[in-house]
Amino acid sequence: MSSPIKHSFSLAALLILFLCLSPAASAQFGAATHTGTLPDGATYLIEVPANWNGALFLYSHGFVTPGSPNPAKDVGDPVTRLFMLSSGFALAGSSYATTGWAIHEALPDQIAVLDLFKQLVGPPSRTIAWGHSLGGMVTAGLVQRYPDRFDAALPMCGVLSGGVAAWNTALDFGFAFKTLLAPGSGLQVVNIADPIGNLLLAEQMLDIAQTTPQGRARLALVGALADSPGWFVPTSPEPAPTDFAIQELNQFLWAQTIDLPFVFAARAELELRAQGNPSSNTGVNYRLLLARSIDRNEVVALYQQAGLNLNADLQALQNTVRVSADPEALHYLETNIIFDGRLSIPVLTMHTKGDGLVLVQNESAYENVVSEAGNSALLRQTFVHRAGHCAFTPGETAAAVQALLTRLDTGAWGPLNAGSMNAAASAFGPGLNIFPTPMGILPVPPAYFDFTPSQYPRPFDALGGACQSDPICRAQFSPP
Numbered sequence: 001m002s003s004p005i006k007h008s009f010s011l012a013a014l015l016i017l018f019l020c021l022s023p024a025a026s027a028q029f030g031a032a033t034h035t036g037t038l039p040d041g042a043t044y045l046i047e048v049p050a051n052w053n054g055a056l057f058l059y060s061h062g063f064v065t066p067g068s069p070n071p072a073k074d075v076g077d078p079v080t081r082l083f084m085l086s087s088g089f090a091l092a093g094s095s096y097a098t099t100g101w102a103i104h105e106a107l108p109d110q111i112a113v114l115d116l117f118k119q120l121v122g123p124p125s126r127t128i129a130w131g132h133s134l135g136g137m138v139t140a141g142l143v144q145r146y147p148d149r150f151d152a153a154l155p156m157c158g159v160l161s162g163g164v165a166a167w168n169t170a171l172d173f174g175f176a177f178k179t180l181l182a183p184g185s186g187l188q189v190v191n192i193a194d195p196i197g198n199l200l201l202a203e204q205m206l207d208i209a210q211t212t213p214q215g216r217a218r219l220a221l222v223g224a225l226a227d228s229p230g231w232f233v234p235t236s237p238e239p240a241p242t243d244f245a246i247q248e249l250n251q252f253l254w255a256q257t258i259d260l261p262f263v264f265a266a267r268a269e270l271e272l273r274a275q276g277n278p279s280s281n282t283g284v285n286y287r288l289l290l291a292r293s294i295d296r297n298e299v300v301a302l303y304q305q306a307g308l309n310l311n312a313d314l315q316a317l318q319n320t321v322r323v324s325a326d327p328e329a330l331h332y333l334e335t336n337i338i339f340d341g342r343l344s345i346p347v348l349t350m351h352t353k354g355d356g357l358v359l360v361q362n363e364s365a366y367e368n369v370v371s372e373a374g375n376s377a378l379l380r381q382t383f384v385h386r387a388g389h390c391a392f393t394p395g396e397t398a399a400a401v402q403a404l405l406t407r408l409d410t411g412a413w414g415p416l417n418a419g420s421m422n423a424a425a426s427a428f429g430p431g432l433n434i435f436p437t438p439m440g441i442l443p444v445p446p447a448y449f450d451f452t453p454s455q456y457p458r459p460f461d462a463l464g465g466a467c468q469s470d471p472i473c474r475a476q477f478s479p480p
Contacts, residue, residue, distance in 0.1 A: 064102075157358050294454055395426070
């Protein structure tokens with residue numbers, strides 16, 4: 001059972017709601033709110049509109065830095081929340097019992113919220129999992145681990161390469177950064193004892209590197225090994241393919257604001273959970289990674305301009321002592337979580353092209369394992385031509401929701417090309433086609449585009465050789 005989503009809202013009204021509306025104000029438009037605490041300490045939030053159409057969207061939130069506030073969330077932003085509730089959809093979600101790489105807690109906590117919803121509200125006619133970033137990964141994990149509890153899923157900007165691949169790529173970035181820009185500095189790539197001090201040291205080395213042509217060329221190589229996009233500001237146009245100076249500057253900004261905190265600080269929280277280092281670069285051919293990188297031409301050009309020997313730096317990477325994973329820590333990360341491609345429900349994904357935190361190539365990794373498992377008919381992927389992590393407008397999100405519901409209603413995927421998706425997003429009116437910026441909330445046109453991302457730099461899934469050659473991994477994820 002579903003209701004058409006044809007509402008549109010005035011821009012002025014939505015701007016006020018965007019700034020002011022909170023879950024406590026649900027009663028203003030007839031939504032019943034349920035809050036509380038799960039046995040493991042996680043909190044939950046459930047909102048059910050008076051015109052509930054029977055469908056429930058279970059929202060999984062993204063990474064929360066340890067020490068930061070961790071409230072329960074049931075939607076990604078206030079405008080989308082208003083749209084969903086006004087359209088008759090119930091919303092629910094939990095905080096997860098811990099912060100950081102909380103996959104271990106998130107999966108059972110989200111299922112506990114579903115159980116509570118049934119007790120407090122009643123059984124939904126449809127349950128759709130959705131979420132952003134780490135929550136996109138949780139969404140894919142929920143439908144893999146609990147397939148009978150969901151009817152469809154919408155992972156947005158998700159870590160769909162899985163935990164092992166994501167942190168191996170982070171290791172490649174950190175390993176190359178230390179080897180080329182901070183040798184002998186004491187910078188810790190793994191087994192991080194002092195995350196704050198380690199991050200401050202990395203930031204110092206980053207700032208120094210950015211001041212010289214040689215440092216900028218090496219920063220470009222570091223970024224290229226992780227396919228870092230050369231596009232940073234969501235409302236800016238994508239740099240020209242040969243504008244290598246701007247691309248490198250944008251990669252510097254990604255490193256400064258996003259990559260270094262994860263690579264050189266947040267890893268410590270993961271290592272504490274896993275009781276060791278779960279990442280490895282033994283046997284990695286960095287020449288091959290560069291040859292396949294979307295940034296190869298940029299690196300070659302900047303090395304030539306700086307008068308540096310690219311071959312010598314690649315050889316230095318090859319000659320540097322590699323990092324091995326602690327087996328038990330690796331198995332923890334495999335469990336939390338890698339993907340096996342087994343789908344029994346429709347899954348629609350969204351990703352921006354210029355995402356420097358969760359690479360758009362995550363979508364290729366997920367598509368590959370779903371295809372290998374024989375489930376391509378259940379998966380569709382959409383892309384937004386914009387820089388930024390999870391930089392979607394409410395209208396783009398609403399169009400994806402509508403497309404997924406159409407698939408459930410008809411049993412067939414409707415048109416998902418850029419023209420169709422942008423028309424659907426535009427049809428929701430100017431109030432949903434907005435984007436927050438430092439200068440305020442701006443109207444923007446929908447930016448879906450037809451795109452096929454390159455392959456993920458270092459995939460690791462349940463069906464791949466690295467897992468299937470390991471008895472413990474193979475026992476957890478036997479091939480279909």
